[in-house]
Amino acid sequence: MIWALEAVGLALVALAVVILGGRSRLIQIAGALAFLALGAALASHFLLLERPAQARLVEGFGALSPTRIMAGILLGSIAMLALDIAFSGASGPSPAAEALFLALTVVAAAALCTNSLAVLAISVGLLMGAVWVRWQRVAGPQLPVRSIARQSVLATGCLLAAAAVTPSVRVGGAPPLLEGILLAGAVTAVLGVFPFTGWPGAIGRLGRSELAFWRLLLLPTGALLEARLVTMTTSAVASPMREMLIGLGLATALFWGLRGLLGPDQGRYQRTLACDSGLICAGIGFGTVEGLAAAVLLLVCHWLGGAVLASDEASRPRLVGWIGISGVPPFGGFTGRLLLVLAATSFSPVVSGIVLLVSGLQLGASAAGMRSSLSPRTRGASRRSQTVVAMTMAAATLVLGVVPVAATHFMMGFRP
Amino acid sequence: MTTGLLAAAGFVGSAVALLSVGPRGLAASSLAVGLGLGGVVSLTGGFPAFAVLGGAGGIACLVILATGRIPSAASARWLLGNTPVVGRERVFDVRSLRLLAGVGGLLAARLLSGHLTAGTVSTQGPAFACLFAWEVGIIRVATGRGPSDLAMGAFCLAMGTASFVLLSSDRGTLGWVSLMVALAAVPLVLLARSAPWETGS
Numbered sequence: 001m002i003w004a005l006e007a008v009g010l011a012l013v014a015l016a017v018v019i020l021g022g023r024s025r026l027i028q029i030a031g032a033l034a035f036l037a038l039g040a041a042l043a044s045h046f047l048l049l050e051r052p053a054q055a056r057l058v059e060g061f062g063a064l065s066p067t068r069i070m071a072g073i074l075l076g077s078i079a080m081l082a083l084d085i086a087f088s089g090a091s092g093p094s095p096a097a098e099a100l101f102l103a104l105t106v107v108a109a110a111a112l113c114t115n116s117l118a119v120l121a122i123s124v125g126l127l128m129g130a131v132w133v134r135w136q137r138v139a140g141p142q143l144p145v146r147s148i149a150r151q152s153v154l155a156t157g158c159l160l161a162a163a164a165v166t167p168s169v170r171v172g173g174a175p176p177l178l179e180g181i182l183l184a185g186a187v188t189a190v191l192g193v194f195p196f197t198g199w200p201g202a203i204g205r206l207g208r209s210e211l212a213f214w215r216l217l218l219l220p221t222g223a224l225l226e227a228r229l230v231t232m233t234t235s236a237v238a239s240p241m242r243e244m245l246i247g248l249g250l251a252t253a254l255f256w257g258l259r260g261l262l263g264p265d266q267g268r269y270q271r272t273l274a275c276d277s278g279l280i281c282a283g284i285g286f287g288t289v290e291g292l293a294a295a296v297l298l299l300v301c302h303w304l305g306g307a308v309l310a311s312d313e314a315s316r317p318r319l320v321g322w323i324g325i326s327g328v329p330p331f332g333g334f335t336g337r338l339l340l341v342l343a344a345t346s347f348s349p350v351v352s353g354i355v356l357l358v359s360g361l362q363l364g365a366s367a368a369g370m371r372s373s374l375s376p377r378t379r380g381a382s383r384r385s386q387t388v389v390a391m392t393m394a395a396a397t398l399v400l401g402v403v404p405v406a407a408t409h410f411m412m413g414f415r416p
Numbered sequence: 417m418t419t420g421l422l423a424a425a426g427f428v429g430s431a432v433a434l435l436s437v438g439p440r441g442l443a444a445s446s447l448a449v450g451l452g453l454g455g456v457v458s459l460t461g462g463f464p465a466f467a468v469l470g471g472a473g474g475i476a477c478l479v480i481l482a483t484g485r486i487p488s489a490a491s492a493r494w495l496l497g498n499t500p501v502v503g504r505e506r507v508f509d510v511r512s513l514r515l516l517a518g519v520g521g522l523l524a525a526r527l528l529s530g531h532l533t534a535g536t537v538s539t540q541g542p543a544f545a546c547l548f549a550w551e552v553g554i555i556r557v558a559t560g561r562g563p564s565d566l567a568m569g570a571f572c573l574a575m576g577t578a579s580f581v582l583l584s585s586d587r588g589t590l591g592w593v594s595l596m597v598a599l600a601a602v603p604l605v606l607l608a609r610s611a612p613w614e615t616g617s
Contacts, residue, residue: 059585059588059589060588060589060591060592061591061592116592118592118596119592121596122595122596122599125570125599129603133495133496136496136497136563137496137497146613149563149566150557150558150560150566153553153557153566153569153570153573154554154557156570156573157550157553157554157557157569157570157573157574157577160573160574160577160596161550161573161576161577163577163581164577164578164580164581164584165580178528
């Protein structure tokens with residue numbers, strides 16, 4: 001529990017730094033980077049004390065088992081927040097948003113470390129509920145705000161019900177199919193996958209700083225949550241859950257892939273991200289290392305490219321961002337989708353065909369995005385610092401695509 | 417006989433939560449659900465289990481009523497900011513909609529409760545009461561027209577879950593069940609007097 005206390009302490013320090021920094025971007029960046037440095041120290045602490053993750057879900061409060069991939073996901077989220085701040089300047093996240101983001105990483109860590117479904121449910125409820133309160137304060141009762149409010153309650157309720165009916169030391173029990181449905185429902189609500197696609201599609205209306213909550217925190221947390229649930233439940237429960245997640249994920253990817261390709265330029269990135277959210281859901285549902293690696297690579301590509309693409313402002317650096325996530329070799333988006341096709345091939349030829357189709361749709365949507373970025377009216381619209389950050393991120397995406405094994409091992413501690 | 421009566425009381429408590437509207441309705445609902453499901457879990461958990469659920473419902477009821485008398489204690493506005501209300505006409509009034517969904521939920525709970533094993537309780541009545549409370553939570557969330565409805569839904573979901581856990585386990589689970597119920601009661605108290613997102617029938 002010592003590391004958990006340290007994590008809470010670090011988050012409070014970061015909160016103080018960011019809040020005291022006021023609107024000075026330099027101090028905010030310094031605060032986020034300081035948190036990152038301290039978090040890196042914390043991660044090394046994890047490595048020293050790391051134990052294998054608990055194999056099964058347990059009753060009651062359970063125990064906390066930090067893993068290397070969890071530390072990588074959370075530290076990566078915080079690092080990308082710093083990048084977002086550096087890229088966006090005054091239009092980036094407000095100090096209040098940054099403070100909330102850093103505080104919520106602690107809640108996400110609790111959700112991803114625990115082996116108790118009850119603690120998991122409470123953490124997910126707190127995480128999504130806090131994001132809802134933030135969005136409600138920022139934007140009033142718009143559609144995405146109402147959607148996430150409903151879905152946070154439903155996700156929490158599904159996890160709580162699963163905790164109640166999981167056969168354990170108690171005498172209670174339920175058919176494995178029911179438990180699988182409940183767990184799949186919770187995962188789809190957190191990831192914004194069918195049937196819970198309300199808020200991901202419309203979240204762009206809330207502004208780029210609010211999109212960061214989804215792109216950098218909810219999506220990675222949901223993906224890792226899915227991976228943990230797939231491995232920590234019995235095969236009788238995991239099997240129907242995986243099939244549901246693959247089906248719903250691919251349906252979501254097809255839906256948003258078509259909308260990303262055929263829709264207007266405005267909000268195209270949000271639709272592309274929603275499409276990849278479906279692919280990530282399906283990739284982890286395959287239950288193979290390739291599927292998990294593909295999901296991680298796609299996540300990291302959106303971490304890197306999203307800072308440039310999240311805003312609808314037309315600017316030249318967006319071209320670089322679109323290339324990174326488009327699926328053009330040898331960038332990370334291509335490697336991620338290639339691994340996804342490999343994972344799907346072991347599942348079913350039809351499924352791998354759907355994944356290929358969605359990859360084509362994403363490529364088309366990215367090409368449309370690139371074309372709009374090359375429009376003559378965008379020339380000279382970007383600052384030099386933005387161009388430098390965009391090129392750095394493109395280089396990182398390239399490294400991710402060329403050496404995916406080393407990159408995922410360095411960041412997350414596993415080899416595809 | 418006692419088991420059937422207590423299960424029926426749990427069902428009535430959930431039915432009150434299904435049909436109630438407004439802050440006073442929320443206060444009455446929290447009390448009814450707490451006492452009703454508290455009675456159900458007392459079948460296996462005795463007085464401590466009853467105290468956890470009944471106490472959570474009773475305290476939430478008292479705090480919601482108390483905040484109505486102290487305007488400065490109303491927390492929803494500083495928590496959520498201003499929430500402009502949207503008028504929206506519907507085919508059914510919200511209560512009619514909930515009633516229709518509740519009838520479907522009743523049948524579903526009747527069917528599902530036969531497939532759940534809830535500890536040493538021999539009949540499916542108590543499991544039916546828990547399931548119906550959970551379904552009322554889902555209905556309140558799905559038909560919710562504002563934050564207070566969602567908070568009530570979350571409270572019902574947590575109470576249904578807590579009662580099923582307590583029904584099928586020993587007293588070792590009282591700790592985390594109490595935490596879960598208390599955490600569900602907090603948003604109910606905070607959001608009970610929040611402005612709705614939409615009005616109209």
